[in-house]
Amino acid sequence: MFIFKASIGVWCRRIDGKGVTSSPSPRIRWFVVLLALVVPFLMSLIYFVLLPGTWLGNGLYVVMKIMLVVWPAVATLLILRERLDLGLSNGWRLAMVGFGWGLGIVTLMLGLMVTPLGDIIRAGADNIQTKVEGMGVLDHFVWFALFLSVIHSLIEEVYWRRFIAGNLLHLVSPRKAHLLAGIGFSAHHIVVVSQFFPLGMAFFLGSCVGIGGVLWSVLMVKQRSLLGAWMSHMVVDIGIMIIGARLMGLL
Secondary structure (H helix, E strand, O other): OHHHHHHHHHHHHHHHHOOOOOOOOHHHHHHHHHHHHHHHHHHHHHHHHHOOOOHHHHHHHHHHHHHHHHHHHHHHHHHOOOOOOOOOOOOHHHHHHHHHHHHHHHHHHHHHOOOHHHHHHHHOHHHHHHHHHHHOOHHHHHHHHHHHHHHHHHHHHHHHHHHHHHHHOOOOOHHHHHHHHHHHHHHHHHHHHOOOOOHHHHHHHHHHHHHHHHHHHHHHHHHOOOHHHHHHHHHHHHHHHHHHHHHOOOO
16 A cells, blocks of 8 residues: 555656646645536536526536536646646557456446346437437437547546546545545436436446546556556447447447
């Protein structure tokens, strides 16, 4: 455990500390992290549950998506006054480790599809197709799936792992940092998944997403890079898109 904590400290100094012009107080760092943790959940709740189909709900959801891209840069450069670094360095070997982690998770997902849980997921196929048609992407599902799997997964990794978990590592123990970042990642996805499946199933699947987030956070620290976590996330999202395509009869 001592070695594990020490490696985290070195990683944080190497990536987060380089280029710091002033050391932000813990209160300021907590502000930027808590805002980042809570906003995706609240915006999703408003968009999907409280004000669905309204101009306010739609607008706030767009704000949330913009925040995923903009807030880490704004908070890091202008509020924390630290050097901006995506942490994607250290080469293809780390990417291959992440690829292996991703394949392992996808194998587990495919295994669950042959259990009674798979029957529950298949029962939601019509709802999934209705939602996808409503988004207007059914006829372009391959491009939509590629965007989610490659670009959106990178955005989420930078936001949830590099920015949120990375800053939490300055504030709490590694275990708490991984757990808090994973809970925030899970809460947002529970709301989204509840639009496709019953609430109990949404909690289960959203919790699985949170566990995945914790694993990717640990991998990021272990590798001192975001590359492996992004590759793993990408592979898992491709697996999810393939399962979704099969449920909708596209494959």
